[in-house]
Amino acid sequence: MDSQWIGSLLLLAIPLLFFITALTNERRANWRLAMNISLLALAISIILGTLTVMDSLTLSKNMTWITHSPVSLVMLGLISFIAFVNIRYSSAYMVGNREEERRYLRWLLLTLGSVTLVVISNHMLLMMLAWISISISLHRLLIFYPERQRAVLAAHKKYIFARLAEACLLGGMFLLYYQHQTWLISDIYQTLSVAKELSYLDQFAATLLAMAALIKCAQLPLHGWLIQVVEAPTPVSALLHAGIINLGGFLMIIFAPLIMLSNSAQWLLLVIGGLTTVLAALVMMTRATVKVRLAWSTMSQMGLMLVECALGLFELALLHLVAHSCYKAYAFLNSGSEVESTMKRRLAKAQPPTTTDWILAGLLSIALVIGLIWVMNLPEPYSPWLLFAIALTLLLAERKSRLNQASIVSMLGLAAVLLVIYSLEKTGAHWIASSMTTSVGWAGDLWVAVLLIGFFIGYILLRYHANRPAMTRVWRAFYAGFYLDEWVTRLNLRIYPTRLPVRFKPKKLQIPKEELIK
Known part of the structure; x- marks a missing residue:
């Protein structure tokens, strides 16, 4: 057995270990075993990443549906590190109820196994199955407290948008297979790297993949669920914002040559991602709750990452992805202390x-x-x-x-x-x-520059002139998020209604009349 086979089997063992541990997690929550698996995954990603950079490890010809690409190994190392931190934090956060511990850890490990399978997949169908598995297991974590109305409503909207993103992703992948007669992402990458233009089917596939990335990254106006899922346990929010929602950017990076040859895909990312970057950052300034501010910040950062992909700056998008993931994991897990720091800054x-x-x-x-x-x-x-x-x-x-x-x-x-x-x-x-030459040229660069200047002006107005009468309506509109989520929520419930849990009214305190102070 050569080193190529060993490397592929080691990579495949990571999601399998997560899955097996989740299935055997019935009698008690084995937190230590889960942490050891995440550390093992981190060690494997570092070793294989070093060998790949040194050209000592290449893709096995007999197991081509698993990839050793540097981008995938970086993502695997990032996810493994976040998984270790998250599991260690969750072991103390969830202590007290054994049934909840087992249920939580089971779905957490299934989610982590699915995410790791996505980043090591070189076969489009395997990636698609893992992508759907992430959505299903994450849904169980988002409704971990099923009695909370906001959590159930947010998970319901996320469920609908996830199906829409999966339909776009599946449609794009089938079009790519029909056009290139291969399911392997590496083969499509190499073919399109030397292509001068795209066929109509490839253009349509690129647009569908861009739409899937935008929906996955919770871009406007399909963003409301990301704001409301803060009702889920804190480590679930940390995992979502640090290791799952950025998979849209990862999708754009691994299909970089396809995106760079499609004007429609690039402008779709530039317009929607650019507007989300600016508007979400300004809305964040009007919010008071720490977790909600972090959620709006994630939307803005994801929009900026997609804009970087549309401009061909894939190395910057990867750097942005890694930095944002580490920061958001720390910010959410440290949100309790952040409340005190925020109060000090305000005072x-x-x-x-x-x-x-x-x-x-x-x-x-x-x-x-x-x-x-x-x-x-x-x-x-x-x-x-x-x-x-x-x-x-x-x-x-x-x-x-x-x-x-x-x-x-x-x-x-x-x-x-x-x-x-x-x-x-x-x-x-x-x-x-590496970066690539974009087809939108100076027009796309100018569009992003105008948006950034608009953000700078909006920042100054909201930060230092919010008390002026003319800014009252503007502040109210930003605080409400321009009511986009309310419109989308009504549309969702009209098309695909759901039954929300009944909120029990608390008993009112009854005070005898004779005890009232007259």
């Missing part, structure tokens, strides 16, 4: 930036970014660098509005360090997922 006296602060911060940020582009001779698109310049501008201008005020020199040094680190990470990610 701290903030000094609004002056006009001079804004002008100085903008000029310094633009100078830093343009200098880096000129020194490194960076190619188009430039809109992601505009986003980085906006982030640096906010960092420098609001240096006095933080709990610990900083000088312009120290913040400028921090901005330079962040710029260098970002450039190095982006360069490193290029070895795993």
Whole structure:
């Protein structure tokens, strides 16, 4: 048995171990075994990833439906790490009820096994089956507390949208098979990498895959379920936001040549993903609940990741995916402490930036970014660098509005360090997922730039001018999410109604009249 077979069998063993542990998890919740399996998966992904980068391991010719691609191994390592952290946190979070522990861990392991099977699949039908399995097992976690109306309603909407995404994904895969006569993703990738244009069937398939990614990433207006599933246990929210919802971006990366040759798919991602990025980020500013703010933030980040894919910046999308997953896992599992930190920030006296602060911060940020582009001779698109310049501008201008005020020199040094680190990470990610030339050209770059400038203006208005009478209606519209979810919910319940659990009315406190204070 050669190293190719060993590598493929080791990869296949990871989801199988998750599945077997879930099925044998009947007598008691074996948390330690689950953690050991996730650590084993992390070790396998690191070892195989190192061998693949060193060209010491290639795809087995006899087991081509399992892939050793660097992107898949990075995703496998990321999911394994998040799985270990999540299982360890859940072992303490769910303690107290053995029946709930067994039920929770069983569906959690089935979900993790399905996610790992998706990222190692090189066969489209195998990926499709694993994708459906994720939806079914995750649905059981989302309604873990079936007596909660909001959780059941959110899971119902998620169920409908998941079926819609699966229909788009299945349709796109069947079209690709019909056109190329192969189920292997690697073969389709190689064929389209040297193609100059797409056939009509390939164009349609690319559009269907883009629609599946948008639905999977909870983009506007099919986003409401993501806001409401915070009713589920906290580790379920962490798993959803850190390791499952970003599979839409992973889908775009593994079908990168197909997306880059399809104008319709790229503009679909640019328009819907771009609008979701800006609007969700601004809506997040109006929300008070920590988990709800994190949910809106996830929508915005997923939209930005899809925009990066549409611009051909797949190395940046992969870097964004990994960073966002680690951050969201930490943010949700640490949401209890975040409540106290948020209250401290609100109580701290903030000094609004002056006009001079804004002008100085903008000029310094633009100078830093343009200098880096000129020194490194960076190619188009430039809109992601505009986003980085906006982030640096906010960092420098609001240096006095933080709990610990900083000088312009120290913040400028921090901005330079962040710029260098970002450039190095982006360069490193290029070895795993390289960028490609987009067909939308300067028009797509200009569209994203306009959206980012609109976000900057909206941020200033909502942050520093929200108390003005003219901003009252604007604030109310953003706070309500433009009522998009209400319209979609009514439509869902009209087309596919469901019965929500009955909410029992609490007993009213009866106080005798003679005990009332007169």
